[in-house]
Amino acid sequence: MAILNLPELPAQLFSFLGLNNLTPKEQVEILKQIEEVISNRLLEKLLDRLDLNTADKLATAFQKNDSLEMMEILNKAIPDLQKIMNDEITSYMKELTAEVNK
Amino acid sequence: MNEEENPYKEESFHTSFYAKHVKKKNLDIGLNSENPEKYETTVEQLKTRLRDLRGYLDENFKPSLDLSSVEKIQEAIEKVEKWQRLFNGDITNNYKGVLEKTENDSAKEETTADFEKTRQELEFIKKELEIKKELEIKKYLANNNCLPEEFKNCLENLQKFLDENFKPSLDLSNVEKIQEALKKIQFWQQLFGNYLENNKNIIDKITNIEITESSLMSLKNRLEKEFELINKELQLKKILSFIENDLSEHIINKINPNLTAKEISTLIANLDYIRVHLISKEKEFLKFADDSEAANYKDTNGIRDLYQKIQDKMEQADEQLVELAEKFDFDKDEPEVVQKDEAVIQKPVMTPEKMLFYSSEYNIDEVEKYWKDKYNNFISQKEIWDDSKKETFLLQAKALLEELTSRLGEAEKYTKYPRIKYDSIELAKNLVAQITEVITKLEIPETTKDIVATKTPSKYRTEISETTTRYNLFLEKTEKELSELSAKLNLSSTDKSELVAKIKKLEDKFTYDSVIFLKASEKFLNSTDFEKINIATKKLQEKFEQQKIQSGSDAIQSEPVSESATPSAQDIQDEFKTTLPTSTIEAPVKATEVPSPSNVPTTTEVLTATIKEKEPVLETAPPSIIYQNILTELQKQETQTEKPEVETKKLNTLMSKLKIDKEKIKTTIEKKEKGSRLQLNWIRAILSVSIISGTLYVLSLWTESENVPQNVPEADTTLVHKGYSASAVAEVDSNPRGMEQYANPPDNTGLSPEQPSISLENSHEIPLAGSPEEEKLRRLQENLEKSNQPPPVKKDTTSNKITNQGPEEI
DSSP, X not given: OOSOOGXXXXXXXXXXXXXXXXXXXXXXXXXXXXXXXXXXXXXXXXXXXOOHHHHHHHHHHHHTTOHHHHHHHHHHHOXXXXXXXXXXXXXXXXXXXXXXXX | OOTTTOTTOHHHHHHHHIIIIIOHHHHHHHHTOSOHHHHHHHHXXXXXXXXXXXXXXXXXXXXXXXXXXXXXXXXXXXXXXXXXXXXXXXXXXXXXXXXXXXXXHHHHHHHHHHHHHHHHHHHHHHHHHHHHHHHHHHHHOOOTTOOHHHHHHHHHHHHHHHHHHSSTTSOOOSHHHHXXXXXXXXXXXXXXXXXXXXXXXXXXXXXXXXXXXXXXXXXXXXXXXXXXXXXXXXXXXXXHHHHHHHHHHHTGGGOOTTOOHHHHHHHHHHHHHHHXXXXXXHHHHHXXXXXXXXXXXXXXXXXXXXXXXXXXXXXXXXHHHHHHHTTSOHHHHHHHHHHHTTTTOOOOOOOHHHHHIIIIISXXXXXXXXXXXXXXXXXXXXXXXXXXXXXXXXXXXXXHHHHHHHHHHHHHHOTTOHHHHHHHHHHXXXXXXXXXXXXXXXXXXXXXXXXXXXXHHHHHHHHHHHHHHHHHHHHHHHHHHHHHHHHHHHHXXXXXXXXXXXXXXXXXXXXXXXXXXXXXXXXXXXXXXXXXXXXXXXXXXXXXXXXXXXXXXXXXXXXXXXXXGSOOXXXXXXXXXXXXXXXXXXXXXXXXXXXXXXXXXXXXXXXXXXXXXXXXXXXXXXXXXXXXXXXXXXXXXXXXXXXXXXXXXXXXXXXXXXXXXXXXXHHHHHHHHHTOOSOHHHHHHHHHHHHHHHHHHHHHHHHHTTTSOTXXXXXXXXXXXXXXXXXXXXXXXXXGGGGGGGSSOOTTOOOOTTOOOXXXXXXXXXXXXXXXXXXXXHHHHHHXXXXXXXXXXXXXXXXXXXXXXXXXXX
């Protein structure tokens, strides 16, 4: 079994949503939009959890282009970050599925 | 007189007094002690300190103090007000705390009396100064409530005074004299404003009853106009004098037949630099010179002549330099000369005053606008381009590049404005791009193309290298300071925590400056230079780390968690005293004017601007690559089919839901963002990759759960958790033998090794009971729950493939 094959993913996803005949551009566009919504939802959640001090540290790490350090800072400030992300993604996917299959 | 001889000297007294008597930390030593004798000592110290302060006041505000003008009196008032603020603020608060804890009543009484005496003395000095100021002003404006006739006389006298003192023959032969005249006229303008304000009722009366004093009003208006014009004239003259001085000092006086190629090149660059400044003010000069109203009062011809004189001088210098340059073949000679004459080159010496003049008067937006106008104008006249215009265009472009690189030098000295440096680099990049574009379009002959395409950028790089040298000096200086502080740390234990704090502060400043410098420079320096600097910077950072370890965490922890832990304005200034040469220290009396730490922009605030510039770069970073890969792959598989109606309907539903959700969350975020000081762009940029990877990953579980046997954990979640991006994992699938390349997590994965496993907490909320989707969700939930205990990854030594092993196999 494949571990994870991203290029095949949209087809599986859209098939699941009952959308089997989307053009590649439509599929990528939808993926981007889904990501944008989830991304903003996460931001909203993080806003309440981050303080200025952490934001300053992030800014410095960003300047150093050190993404691992950035994530470490984020993880330290918000230890359940990954869980928040997972929950948010799962929850939104449920919403979408329910809406499309109404 | 040195500090030891006169302990009451303004600067030294303020600093020592603050350090010894105001810092709460020192008082806390007494307060926090269990030993009552400590209180006694502290109270005794208070008395001494108050006596010290009164001694200082006696010394500095004695009758012999020079109060011969309103300005001097005002200066003294401001000084005493600063002490009052300090006394009524920090000193009072700290001392009250100490006195409350003291049980010795007589000591308490005596100290309180001392306290009151000092407060009264400060008040008395201030009152006395204010009275003196009022009297001094009244000397000028004896008829404060005068009648219209007297009012008229007063204005006429003022007019005569102006005519007499600010006539065209006024000696404005150098910048200092112009500055003096400017100061004087501004003072009189202020007095005149006050006078009009005091006599507002008279002016209203004249306006309302329309009495025959219309001439009075015109006199008043004329005076106002004249003040404005004199001011303008003096300011323009000041600018022109600056330029003329620079021209003589840095160009004309240096021209001689023995100049080397590089010296000539530097002089041409400096001449262009000055020329751009002159051109940027051209409109302003000419507008004033052509203003007929101004010509009635002021020496507009003087401005025109001065402007013309500078232009002539520039032209002459230009010709001389071109003539001298003809001796050399720049393409061949320059590199040789650079090696031989490294030390000969002298940049224009910028005094702090000039530096401020150039940076404040000559705003970067104006430069950009000026350039863009010229550029657009040039492009629009395509059909009439000829060789001479091309040359002009290239010279302008070159001059502007020189100006920009020079601004980089300024920014290096004024590191509190990193934005200037960043803007300058961005602007220079755009300019080079635009120039290259024009050269391509113009099909300029090779030789000219070379000048811009190779020489100018190389010149620019030279400037950057010079900046680099300065940065290296900065590194050395920081290292030296660190060593000095470290040496002290080993000697003394009492002030250990203070020294550790100093090291921390030095480190913060260093890190901040380094980050700004390195990010701004990396694209412009050749890789060797950049690597060297980077290594030196990292080395120093390591030293900071070592130093922290060496100094011991106990010292850091022993820092009292009190107000004094946050550096006050004075702390910052004291800190500078230890790190900067004396000439750059502001008088300590200005300490209260230093912005409080809460007003100092945070790193995020200062750097936010740069993220805006960087956003386009981020857009083309991994997220878009992931999408691009997906699109390419999908396009390969694409077969043209028509959508059934039901699918079109579903698609529309999906799109409209996404649209609504997008808008909704966007509004929420915007609202929250307004109320927050956090800069979301940073977080957005950092999270983007993680979110895409995460979304796609969870989606994969979501979809795969449909076809997967329920009890087999399919996806290897540990890969993503260990810091591999989803795209990397995807690649593994297509290239199972290439796993070694992912031995180290790549950058921008956005996921750290310690992240917890994926979970599906809300999965009990199954949306469609009894439907096929319900079954899918149930299976997905089970699948995800299993993935919360991810199976370990084992490398199959025979096939080099990654396989999943259940716990029982371990």
